[in-house]
Amino acid sequence: MRQFPDPDPGQPDLRSPGSYLTRLAGANRVIVALGVVYSTVSVVANALIPAAIGRAVDDGLTERDQRALLLWGGAVLALGILQAVTGILHDRCALTASLGGSFRTLQFVTDHATRLGASLPRRVSAGEVMSVGVADVGQIGNALAFVSRAVGAVAAVVVVAAIMLVTSWQLGLVVLVGVPVMVVATTLTLRPLHRRQVGLRAVQSELTSSAVDIVGGLRVLRGIGGEQMFADGYRSESQRARRAAVRVARVEAVLDGAKVLLPGLLVTAVVWQGARYVLDGRLTPGQLVAFYGYATFLSIPLRRLTNAAGAVMKGVVAARRVTTLLSLQPHDTGGASPTGDSGAPPTAAGAGFHDPVSGLRIEPGRLTAVVCAFSDDAGPLADRIGRYADSDVTFGDVPLRQLDIDDVRRRILVVDNAAHLFSGSLRVELDPAGRAARVPDVVHRAVGTASAHDVLAGLPAGLDTVVADAGRELSGGQGQRLRLARALTVDPEVLVLVEPTSAVDAHTESRIAAGLAAARDRRTTVVFSTSPILLDCAEHVVFVEAGKAVAEGTHAELLADDRYRAVVAREEDPA
Known part of the structure; x- marks a missing residue:
């Protein structure tokens, strides 16, 4: 039994949808070739049955030869x-x-999504990725499945045509002319079908994206009373x-009708002409029975050919969407360290950041808080520090963009509130x-620092609880604390947190602030926040206004600055 997925899916051919499907078929060439052989033998065996029945009628029944x-x-x-x-x-x-084509495509999409990282949501919607990963991979696999059926259908038509031409070239010619006419007639509907399928897939993708957005923001929608408006929008899109x-469906109905009507007309023509030949003595009754069987049988390979054409067309539409996604490049593809593998800056205790912009x-080596007068400035700053956006930020004396991207990801971790908990065991998730396995109790210590022990106590199996639906069964504050615990468990050299306590109460926030300062002692930690509780625990605070660092010092020192005090006061007294 073949195992899926493949350990090494190889590299996809992204030059065109057709080349992608061709490469995919090549990767499954052994099983596709076997399918072609079995399909050909099966359909040819089925095609020879009318000939055997005809001989049984002539040699056995007519001649009374038992x-x-x-x-x-x-x-x-x-x-x-045999058939x-x-x-x-x-x-x-x-x-x-x-399955091979579907799983291999799913591997390509998943691997590329991880390479895109934070660039993915900026380049394509979650609904689009879901649509590709669910619907399009199935269409691509279906296209590969029909390849062998199409080859077998062609082989059957060739064999039947040869038999009929030898037996009666006039009736054989009727069939040989009739089959291409039927194929052409049915393919005339494929172009509008293809065009409408492309339009349908685009609309379905938009609808899926809308559904994902609504589900993801349902709590917010309920809070602002926007459920009905978004429900009306979704209804319109649906x-x-x-x-x-x-x-x-209209075009498919015409195509399905043609699959039944045209072979029926061919069978009628063959039987009518064959009956005249029997009366004239040019055909035996057994040969007429065989020709009737041939004409009836030919509807099967014809249907297979048209079904294969439709499946391949849908596969091309799906492959175009897959290749479009796989062709996306991250905003920052990264480079190698200018001094080689060992040329990265020293550990975080000996290297700081500088953003010239x-x-x-x-x-x-210390806990730095960044207060942004405008909350929209926090995300871009964190992205530049984490190298999720191209910039001139330096890490030590080395431009961050010149470091190996994998090394940057291992050493610098950025956590914001757009992060999710994945489905699965909470122990593995954290x-x-x-x-x-190397540091006992590291998870429990991180959970304690994040003040999340009460969250574990409220779960049915504690750390062994299976998180479902990306952790949406948890409240905002619970999810936020567990995401913080995950980041602390990883314990990166540089930890960048964006509003890590925005969804918790003041008492919990105070415990988190104190625990964070202790857990990250002498480790570079950057916290973007306007919370006085966090700011008071920071060793150094930088005030950013209009995208520029305009003041720095301790929290107590910066309170003398009216601009800084006004921002912090809004946090202390939202009213």
Whole structure:
């Protein structure tokens, strides 16, 4: 039994949707090739059954030869068994190819999403990623599954055509002309179908994105009374999706009708002409029965060809969306350290930050608080320090953009309130690097620093509780404290926190502030906050106004600055 996913999915071909699908088929070439063989044998065996039945009629029934009747009856049975066995094997191969293509695409999307990191939500919506990872990967796998069926269908048409031309070239010609006419007639609907499918996928993606946004912000919507407005908007978008789906269904209905009507017309023509040939003595009754069987049988490969064309077309639409996503590049692709692997700056205790744009300086080895007069300035500053945005920030004496991006991610951790708890065991979620195996009680100490022991006590299984739905069953304050505990468990050289206590009460915040100062003693820690409780525990405070660092000192010293005091006073007295 083949295991999924593959340990090494390789590299996708992003030149075009077609080249992506071709490379994907090449990666599954063994199972696709087996599927082609089984499909061809199965369909050809099925195609030969009418010939065997015709011979049974002529040699067995007409000639009253019981031995010939048993012989050709046995041939029909053998062909049926062969068709059934190879058909089962083909279905198995088709399913394996489908799963292989789907899982490999899902691996590409997941791996690329992790490489994009913080650039991902800035480049594409969560709903779009979900749509690609759920719907499009299935369409791509379905396209691979139909490849072998299409090849088998072509082989069956060739075999049947050859038999009919040898038996009666006039009837064979009717079938050979009729089949391409049917294919052309059905493919005329594929272009509008493709166009409408592209439109439908775009609308569905927008609808999914809207649903994700509404679910993610439901608590906020309820707080501001915006549920009805967003519900009305979602209803309007869903109606757009419904109308787009109806337009696709209309074309698909025409296509499905053509799949039934056109083969029926061909069968009628063959039977009518064949009956005249039997009356003229140019065909035997058995040959007429065989020709009827051929004409009826040809509807099967025709249906397979049209289904394959539709599946491949949907696969191309899906592959275009996948390649578009996989072609996205992070805003900062990073570089190597100018002095090689060992040329990174010294540990955080010996290296600080300097942002030339704002003038912000972060001294190494201490807890620094940054107070922004305008809250919108905190995110961009944190992004520059964490190198989630390209900038001239230096770490020590080295421009941050010149350091290896993986080294930056290992050493500098930025945590804001857009972070999520992932589904799974809370124990694993709070210790993603597995430090508990090397440092006993590291998780419990981090939970204590984040003042989150009461959160664990309220969970049914404590640390072994399985967090579901990205932790949305937790309150805002609980989730915020657990995210802080996760960051403290990782214990990076540089920890950057953006409003880490905005959702907790003053007593809890006081405990967190004191614990954070102790836990991060002599470790570079940057806290963006306007909370006096946190500011009072900071060793150094920088005041930023209009994107520029305009004052610095201790919290007590900066209270003499009217601008700083006004910002902090808003925090102390929201009214």
